[in-house]
Amino acid sequence: MAEPLRVEAGELSAEEILDALLDGRRVLVEAEMMGGTHRVSLRHDGTTFYCDTPTTLHKHTEREEMLACIRKMGYAKPEPE
Template identity: 85%
Template sequence: MAEPLRVEAGELSAEEILDALLDGRRVLVEVEMMGETRQLSLRHDGTTFYCDTPTTLHKHSDAEEMRTCIEKMGYAKEA
């Protein structure tokens, strides 16, 4: 299994994050939540994309849904 890719929110583009996920890597993103730095996990199991935050688990059925989530939640740098 590949080493997780560790990034800060806004460091990579949504496309770079998706490329890593599709290559089988888990992406660990550091974000500011409620005044604290938290880590969330983005992953893909070959079928479903997952966004596992400290408060909830989001599931997405395709790359476009995942891209929308990544951009909406501010995990990627703005285009």
């Protein structure tokens, strides 16, 4: 198993995060939420994408759904408009 990729929210683009997941790496994101800093675990098992937060486990089956989640939750750096 590959070593997890540890990043801070906003450090990588959504595509870079997704590429790491598709390469079989777990991505651990340090993110500000609920008044503190928490670790979010993003992973892909070959079929389903998982976004494990301190309060919820989100599952996505489609690549575009996972990209939208990464962007919406603020895990990726903002994209230029």
